[in-house]
Amino acid sequence: MKKDVIIIGNGIAGVTLAVLLQRKGIPFVLLHRKVEKEAFALGETLPPTAMPLLNELQLLSVFEENAYRKTYGYHSMWGSSRVTDINFFHHNPYKNGLKINKQQTLQQLREIIKENMISYHKEFDIIQEAHGNTVVLAKNEGVKIVQGKILIDATGRNRAILQKLNVKSNVHDELVALSCHIPKIKHPKLTHEVYVESFKEGWGIVSALNEIENICTIFTHKGNEILSKLKDVSQWKIVLSETMYLKDFLQETNQAKFKGGNANSSVAAQIAGSNWLVLGDAAMSFDPLSSHGITNAIYTAAKASEAIVKKLNFADTEAFPEYDSTMKTIFQQYLQSKNNLYQQETRWKDATFWKQFFM
Numbered sequence: 545m546k547k548d549v550i551i552i553g554n555g556i557a558g559v560t561l562a563v564l565l566q567r568k569g570i571p572f573v574l575l576h577r578k579v580e581k582e583a584f585a586l587g588e589t590l591p592p593t594a595m596p597l598l599n600e601l602q603l604l605s606v607f608e609e610n611a612y613r614k615t616y617g618y619h620s621m622w623g624s625s626r627v628t629d630i631n632f633f634h635h636n637p638y639k640n641g642l643k644i645n646k647q648q649t650l651q652q653l654r655e656i657i658k659e660n661m662i663s664y665h666k667e668f669d670i671i672q673e674a675h676g677n678t679v680v681l682a683k684n685e686g687v688k689i690v691q692g693k694i695l696i697d698a699t700g701r702n703r704a705i706l707q708k709l710n711v712k713s714n715v716h717d718e719l720v721a722l723s724c725h726i727p728k729i730k731h732p733k734l735t736h737e738v739y740v741e742s743f744k745e746g747w748g749i750v751s752a753l754n755e756i757e758n759i760c761t762i763f764t765h766k767g768n769e770i771l772s773k774l775k776d777v778s779q780w781k782i783v784l785s786e787t788m789y790l791k792d793f794l795q796e797t798n799q800a801k802f803k804g805g806n807a808n809s810s811v812a813a814q815i816a817g818s819n820w821l822v823l824g825d826a827a828m829s830f831d832p833l834s835s836h837g838i839t840n841a842i843y844t845a846a847k848a849s850e851a852i853v854k855k856l857n858f859a860d861t862e863a864f865p866e867y868d869s870t871m872k873t874i875f876q877q878y879l880q881s882k883n884n885l886y887q888q889e890t891r892w893k894d895a896t897f898w899k900q901f902f903m
C-alpha cells in the first residue's frame with residue numbers, strides 16, 4: 545500500500561490529524577494498534593479557551609455532542625486555605641468549557657476516517673528508504689507493508705516512533721497520577737463540579753464524570769512515600785486526611801476502579817525530521833494541572849496538517865523545521881507558567897514534593 549502520510553497512534557492527536565487530512569484530500573493511512581484492555585475514563589476537562597480552536601476546525605459539535613457536560617467554572621484551594629471560585633462567565637466568546645467523554649468522541653471521529661484505518665495487534669518496524677520514503681511493517685499474523693512519504697508519531701507518552709528513530713526526550717519532572725472512579729457526591733460547600741486542592745505531598749482533583757460517578761486523581765512524584773499507600777484506594781482517605789475538602793469525596797472506595805500512570809512534563813528533543821512529525825503528548829506532554837493536553841493534541845494536529853500540505857503540495861522545505869521550532873517555543877512558555885503556578889504554593893516549601901519548585 546502506498547500513501548502520502550502514515551499516522552501511528554489512535555488517540556485525539558492522531559485521529560484529529562486523520563480527519564483534517566481527509567478533508568484536504570491528502571492520502572493517508574492510520575495504523576491502529578488493537579488494545580484488549582478497556583479504556584479508563586480520565587474525565588479530561590477542556591477550558592473555554594479551547595472552544596474557538598474546535599470551532600475553527602469544525603470539530604466543536606463532535607466534542608459538544610459527546611461531552612459528559614458543559615463546565616462553567618471550578619474551585620481550587622491552592623496557596624492558601626481559602627477556596628477560590630473561578631467562573632467562566634467572563635470568558636469570551638465561550639462562557640463554558642467541556643468535560644469530555646474521550647472514548648465516545650474518538651469513536652465518532654474514527655467513524656469518519658474508518659476507510660483509511662488499518663488495525664494490527666503486534667509490533668511495527670520502520671524502514672527509512674534511501675530516497676526519503678518510509679516503509680512501515682505492521683505485524684499481525686502476517687505483515688502489512690505500507691509505504692509513505694511522511695510518518696507521524698501520535699503514540700502519546702509512549703513515543704513509539706521516536707524510540708525507533710533513537711530520538712531522546714527531555715523530561716522535566718517525575719509527576720505521576722493515580723485516578724479512581726468513586727460514587728458521586730455533591731459537596732455542600734462547592735458549587736462547581738471540578739475541585740483542585742494541594743496538600744503536603746502533592747495535589748488532587750475531583751470532578752463529576754457523569755450522573756453517578758466522580759473521578760478523583762492524586763498527583764505526586766515518583767518515589768514519594770505516599771505512593772505505596774495510594775496503590776490501595778481504601779488508604780486514600782488516610783493519605784488525604786489533612787486536606788480540607790478532598791477527603792470528603794472518598795466516602796465509598798471499596799469497589800473503586802483505579803489506574804496509575806505518568807503525568808510528567810516532557811518534550812521530544814526533535815519534534816520534526818525531514819520526513820516525520822510528532823503530535824500531541826508524543827511531541828510534548830503537559831502537567832494535567834494545565835488542562836492543556838487535549839488542546840495541545842488538537843492544536844498540534846492542526847499545525848501538522850498545514851505543514852504537511854505545504855511540504856507535499858508546495859515542496860516547502862521550511863514547513864517541518866518551522867513546526868519543530870513553534871512547538872519548542874510553546875513548550876518553553878508552558879514550562880515557565882507551570883513553574884510559576886507551583887511556586888504560588890508556599891505552605892510546604894520544605895516537603896519532599898514541593899521543595900524542588902523552590903531550588
Ligand SMILES: Cc1cc2nc3c(=O)[nH]c(=O)nc-3n(C[C@H](O)[C@H](O)[C@H](O)COP(=O)(O)OP(=O)(O)OC[C@H]3O[C@@H](n4cnc5c(N)ncnc54)[C@H](O)[C@@H]3O)c2cc1C
Binds near residue numbers: 700
Ligand atoms: C490523570 C490525567 C488527567 C488529565 N486531565 C486532562 C484534562 O483535564 N484536560 C486535558 O486537556 N488533558 C488532560 N490530560 C492529558 C490528556 O489526556 C492527553 O494530553 C491527551 O489524551 C493526549 O492525546 P494523544 O492523542 O497525544 O495521546 P494518547 O491519548 O496517549 O493516544 C496515543 C495513542 O497511541 C496508541 N499507541 C501507543 N503506543 C503505540 C504503539 N507502539 N503502536 C501503535 N499505537 C500506539 C495508544 O493506544 C493511543 O491510542 C490528562 C492526563 C492524565 C494522565
